[in-house]
Amino acid sequence: MPKVQRLKCCGTAGIASLTQTGYRGGMNKRITFSLSRTDGKARTGTIRTPRGDIRTPAFMPVGTAATVKAMLPESVRATGADVLLGNTYHLMLRPTAERIDRLGGLHRFMNWDRPILTDSGGFQVMSLSQLRKLTEEGVRFKSHIDGSDHMLTPERSMEIQRLLGSDIVMCFDECPALPATEEAVAKSMRMSMRWAKRSRDAFGDRPGHALFGIQQGGVTPDLRAESAEKLKEIGFDGYAIGGLAVGEGQEAMFGVLDYAPEMLPEDKPRYLMGVGKPDDIVGAVARGVDMMDCVLPSRSGRTGQIFTRRGVLNIKNARHQDDPRPLDEDCTCPACRNYSRAYLHHVFRAQEIISSMLLTWHNLQYYQELMQAMRDAISEGRFAAFEAAFHAQRAEGDIDPL
Amino acid sequence: MPKVQRLKCCGTAGIASLTQTGYRGGMNKRITFSLSRTDGKARTGTIRTPRGDIRTPAFMPVGTAATVKAMLPESVRATGADVLLGNTYHLMLRPTAERIDRLGGLHRFMNWDRPILTDSGGFQVMSLSQLRKLTEEGVRFKSHIDGSDHMLTPERSMEIQRLLGSDIVMCFDECPALPATEEAVAKSMRMSMRWAKRSRDAFGDRPGHALFGIQQGGVTPDLRAESAEKLKEIGFDGYAIGGLAVGEGQEAMFGVLDYAPEMLPEDKPRYLMGVGKPDDIVGAVARGVDMMDCVLPSRSGRTGQIFTRRGVLNIKNARHQDDPRPLDEDCTCPACRNYSRAYLHHVFRAQEIISSMLLTWHNLQYYQELMQAMRDAISEGRFAAFEAAFHAQRAEGDIDPL
Numbered sequence: 008m009p010k011v012q013r014l015k016c017c018g019t020a021g022i023a024s025l026t027q028t029g030y031r032g033g034m035n036k037r038i039t040f041s042l043s044r045t046d047g048k049a050r051t052g053t054i055r056t057p058r059g060d061i062r063t064p065a066f067m068p069v070g071t072a073a074t075v076k077a078m079l080p081e082s083v084r085a086t087g088a089d090v091l092l093g094n095t096y097h098l099m100l101r102p103t104a105e106r107i108d109r110l111g112g113l114h115r116f117m118n119w120d121r122p123i124l125t126d127s128g129g130f131q132v133m134s135l136s137q138l139r140k141l142t143e144e145g146v147r148f149k150s151h152i153d154g155s156d157h158m159l160t161p162e163r164s165m166e167i168q169r170l171l172g173s174d175i176v177m178c179f180d181e182c183p184a185l186p187a188t189e190e191a192v193a194k195s196m197r198m199s200m201r202w203a204k205r206s207r208d209a210f211g212d213r214p215g216h217a218l219f220g221i222q223q224g225g226v227t228p229d230l231r232a233e234s235a236e237k238l239k240e241i242g243f244d245g246y247a248i249g250g251l252a253v254g255e256g257q258e259a260m261f262g263v264l265d266y267a268p269e270m271l272p273e274d275k276p277r278y279l280m281g282v283g284k285p286d287d288i289v290g291a292v293a294r295g296v297d298m299m300d301c302v303l304p305s306r307s308g309r310t311g312q313i314f315t316r317r318g319v320l321n322i323k324n325a326r327h328q329d330d331p332r333p334l335d336e337d338c339t340c341p342a343c344r345n346y347s348r349a350y351l352h353h354v355f356r357a358q359e360i361i362s363s364m365l366l367t368w369h370n371l372q373y374y375q376e377l378m379q380a381m382r383d384a385i386s387e388g389r390f391a392a393f394e395a396a397f398h399a400q401r402a403e404g405d406i407d408p409l
Numbered sequence: 410m411p412k413v414q415r416l417k418c419c420g421t422a423g424i425a426s427l428t429q430t431g432y433r434g435g436m437n438k439r440i441t442f443s444l445s446r447t448d449g450k451a452r453t454g455t456i457r458t459p460r461g462d463i464r465t466p467a468f469m470p471v472g473t474a475a476t477v478k479a480m481l482p483e484s485v486r487a488t489g490a491d492v493l494l495g496n497t498y499h500l501m502l503r504p505t506a507e508r509i510d511r512l513g514g515l516h517r518f519m520n521w522d523r524p525i526l527t528d529s530g531g532f533q534v535m536s537l538s539q540l541r542k543l544t545e546e547g548v549r550f551k552s553h554i555d556g557s558d559h560m561l562t563p564e565r566s567m568e569i570q571r572l573l574g575s576d577i578v579m580c581f582d583e584c585p586a587l588p589a590t591e592e593a594v595a596k597s598m599r600m601s602m603r604w605a606k607r608s609r610d611a612f613g614d615r616p617g618h619a620l621f622g623i624q625q626g627g628v629t630p631d632l633r634a635e636s637a638e639k640l641k642e643i644g645f646d647g648y649a650i651g652g653l654a655v656g657e658g659q660e661a662m663f664g665v666l667d668y669a670p671e672m673l674p675e676d677k678p679r680y681l682m683g684v685g686k687p688d689d690i691v692g693a694v695a696r697g698v699d700m701m702d703c704v705l706p707s708r709s710g711r712t713g714q715i716f717t718r719r720g721v722l723n724i725k726n727a728r729h730q731d732d733p734r735p736l737d738e739d740c741t742c743p744a745c746r747n748y749s750r751a752y753l754h755h756v757f758r759a760q761e762i763i764s765s766m767l768l769t770w771h772n773l774q775y776y777q778e779l780m781q782a783m784r785d786a787i788s789e790g791r792f793a794a795f796e797a798a799f800h801a802q803r804a805e806g807d808i809d810p811l
Contacts, residue, residue: 073755077762079743102730102755110733110751118747328504331512341481345520349512353475353504360479363762 033057038174038217038244040276044386048268048295051385054245054276056174057215058114059121061089063276064292064385066378067124067300068371072097073107073117076305077363078371080119086340086368087375090175091119092300095128095167096135099157100150104170112172124300125173126280127164127206127221129180130249141181143198161205173216177247178206180221185255192225192250199223199249200237207241217244219278222271225250226263235270245278246271248296252281261290268295285314285377289397292381293390304374308367311355315373318401322366326408327352340372341365435459440576440619440646442678446788450670450697453787456647456678458576459617460516461523463491465678466694466787468780469526469702470773474499475509475519478707479765480773482521488742488770489777492577493521494702497530497569498537501559502552506572514574526577526702528682529566529608529623532584532651543583545600563607575618579649580608582623587657594627594652601625601651602639609643619646621680624673627652628665637672647680648673650698654683663692670697687716687779691799694783695792706776710769713757717775720803724768728810729754742774743767 034057042052054061068075068083070091075083083091093113098104107116114120129146132139136148136157145160164179180199183192203220210218220238224230238246248267251260260282268277278298279291288299304314311322315335320327322334330348342351342365354362377397384393436459444454456463470477470485473496477485485493495515500506509518516522531548534541538550538559547562566581582601585594605622612620622645626632640648650669653662662684670679680700681693690701706716713724717737722729724736732750744753744767756764779799786795 074763357474361476
């Protein structure tokens with residue numbers, strides 16, 4: 008459970024002190040990564056930050072607009088999450104990075120005192136904004152909320168992530184949609200590498216905070232290698248594998264993951280952005296990935312798609328309407344401990360908010376229990392057996408109707 | 410905190426046992442009411458039920474469709490609620506009373522093991538259903554959800570409330586909208602009294618469960634007196650004051666409450682249905698009411714209207730967007746302990762679910778803290794001073810902007 012900090016400041020005198028609370032001194036400690044065990048290509052270890060440890064492989068729930076949708080942060084923590092992801096694009100537009108800074112930073116704003124990783128805004132400005140114009144300088148665009156004009160550059164992205172108080176900052180990059188011509192991917196990757204250098208220069212030296220580079224290069228090994236070399240030359244605290252999970256399919260993604268992680272430094276965390284379904288995650292860990300994030304468990308919780316050890320089920324299906332059994336009898340989340348499938352079906356059909364609350368909690372807990380099971384399996388040198396059991400149990404499918 | 414019961418039954422064998430859990434033996438104890446203190450007309454006491462005590466004056470949050478919207482039941486309990494209200498009309502249509510019965514009753518279904526009061530369906534069938542036809546027998550209507558045909562009678566209402574497992578059952582009555590002619594009100598009241606007798610006969614003798622009669626008669630003292638006499642002749646475990654909070658305004662309502670509660674037995678709980686705003690509640694308690702229910706705190710939580718000791722504020726107002734202060738610095742709810750007005754403004758504007766979760770929690774906690782303050786004041790013989798302080802603090806209005 009995160010430490011609950013009482014916010015009770017009166018008048019403007021309280022505002023300045025907010026930025027200081029909690030981490031005096033300790034916030035200057037460097038963020039480090041230590042591997043404790045490898046098993047095949049799979050790795051387990053710890054990222055140590057002034058705001059707490061991140062156990063790897065780690066799954067980061069997405070808190071787009073300063074909230075993991077339908078969850079209180081103490082509940083997110085109760086699922087086992089060590090770190091959240093925040094979205095630069097959304098937060099810069101509303102409530103704005105400057106406002107969050109004045110209010111003491113994103114951690115205090117959203118009542119999450121553990122590590123936060125923020126993306127750079129690069130991916131979402133291309134997928135969500137309107138009338139965007141991409142140049143070497145950066146991206147000019149109009150807000151999807153109110154049409155207002157904005158510019159994102161490597162320098163501005165670093166500034167926003169600093170104002171948010173992000174613990175792990177991502178380089179500003181461009182992520183081309185796949186499929187794309189090799190020439191287009193190469194051109195985009197090389198600009199992203201120039202932006203990576205500008206991000207590094209703008210980030211400067213900030214003890215207690217980490218900057219991650221992002222490898223691009225699509226599905227072309229030579230381009231992935233070129234990108235990795237360029238990033239290593241610049242030097243980062245961690246390395247992301249970008250440009251995947253953009254519609255290329257699992258086979259193509261695993262094809263890249265068969266070689267891309269090893270191009271990156273072994274002694275730094277490797278972060279696969281935007282992934283994924285449970286079997287994507289297991290496959291990525293098997294290939295040497297340490298960190299992932301995805302909206303899938305939380306978004307699916309709101310649409311009634313449920314992840315269990317026996318695969319996927321949809322709670323709106325009529326087969327659940329009289330079923331007194333829990334979603335997953337091995338799960339310890341409140342939805343499984345306290346409610347029947349029949350109840351969850353009812354509140355989903357009635358469009359009650361508690362449906363999103365309980366189903367999101369379940370999905371996030373499933374993901375975190377999956378990560379813990381993988382960390383345990385790697386630590387005990389039985390990851391291959393874990394992987395086989397994972398697939399075998401999913402192949403059984405959901406329990407039979409009553 | 411309610412006892413968390415693990416629902417983990419496999420196969421059909423589990424279903425039958427659900428109806429038994431938790432209260433073997435104890436469920437046969439009679440529901441009793443004892444007054445511990447009066448102060449002027451205000452009363453404090455305890456309704457003892459096999460599922461736990463209800464401290465009076467009591468405010469009952471509304472859990473229409475087997476959920477208090479945007480709240481987990483353990484959070485509702487944490488606000489101080491001793492009892493919930495469930496809506497017969499909604500539950501009979503979806504998921505149906507028969508289904509809830511098969512699943513072990515409403516308490517288990519919604520994970521609330523403390524007392525539940527259910528209304529009779531009479532009020533909502535008149536306000537929500539389509540193509541309704543009222544006769545001496547009852548009301549025939551079409552569901553507002555799927556247009557299906559249904560009939561509610563005193564006997565069917567008693568059956569549904571029994572299937573739900575309600576602890577406190579309400580008589581089936583008709584509630585005419587005000588203003589109405591005295592003749593129409595009289596005619597309606599007399600039918601409701603015939604329905605009250607049919608409800609009493611259909612309810613039978615059910616130890617551990619209570620049946621409340623409902624006084625009608627609009628704003629006419631003679632009709633209220635006639636109704637009260639008829640109800641006392643039949644004999645109930647508690648008496649509701651119905652037909653108010655239907656558009657007559659606070660002055661007219663208080664006018665009725667100046668005499669109506671005293672027409673009802675002193676040694677039984679008096680329940681004012683569907684009330685109300687904080688000042689309605691304080692005024693009702695001052696006039697001898699013991700129980701109330703209203704959707705206002707939960708519904709307002711979803712629309713951004715916030716109740717505090719200093720009156721009402723609207724979180725969507727731009728004045729809150731940079732305000733680091735809590736909604737109400739004397740409140741102990743999570744919204745006030747952990748979040749700024751600026752954050753609550755942001756998540757409300759961004760239409761995030763956490764906004765409904767936090768603001769509903771705050772409003773329900775405010776209501777329960779108000780009830781506790783009144784119980785304390787009555788116990789200590791200082792209710793008049795409490796009432797004056799309550800109005801004086803509200804008159805101050807919200808804290809000044811920064």
